[in-house]
Amino acid sequence: MTSPGVSLTSRLKWGAEAAAPVLLGTQDMASDPVQQKITDTITSNDVVLFMKGSKQFPQCGFSATAVKILEHLGVPFKDVNVLDDQSIREGIKAFSNWPTIPQLYVKGEFVGGCDIMREMYSAGELHDLICAKGIPHAHHHA
Numbered sequence: 001m002t003s004p005g006v007s008l009t010s011r012l013k014w015g016a017e018a019a020a021p022v023l024l025g026t027q028d029m030a031s032d033p034v035q036q037k038i039t040d041t042i043t044s045n046d047v048v049l050f051m052k053g054s055k056q057f058p059q060c061g062f063s064a065t066a067v068k069i070l071e072h073l074g075v076p077f078k079d080v081n082v083l084d085d086q087s088i089r090e091g092i093k094a095f096s097n098w099p100t101i102p103q104l105y106v107k108g109e110f111v112g113g114c115d116i117m118r119e120m121y122s123a124g125e126l127h128d129l130i131c132a133k134g135i136p137h138a139h140h141h142a
Contacts, residue, residue: 034091042105046135047077050092051102055079062114066102069121074138075130107133 042048047070053059055067055077070077082089082101089101096103096110104111106129111117120126130137 032091034087035095038088038091038095041078041080043108045078046107046133047075047130048080048105049077049102050080050082050088050105052081052083054081059083060101062100063102066104066114066117069117069126070104073121073127073130075135076137106130106135 049055049063049066049070051058051060051063051066053063055071058064058067067079080088080092082092092101092103093099098110098113100113102114102117104113104117111120111126111129117126120129
């Protein structure tokens, strides 16, 4: 009779090896229609905020903060309500490898979530990024 620890160890080793090809497979996102929809959205809009709710009616405090930051900078942006589509809600997390919502994209590049936006805004870095990317906006000073 084998000890349970040995069989568990061998199962864990097998599981780790079996998981590796799955992780490699995530790089081929173009064949996934959800990932393609996300790519199309972030490449056809200068600034995109994946959020809970809409810019008119945010449905979580973090999304509301993200909207306020972008509005304060006077940056026009497309909002995508992840609560409307579970596949987008999960797909955007896989796309960015970032576990939380909201998520900000500028010119197709993932910038970060609410905390990163807040830090960048406070340091003037978010405004600098918007300027560097050539995105028209009306910056308002506090």
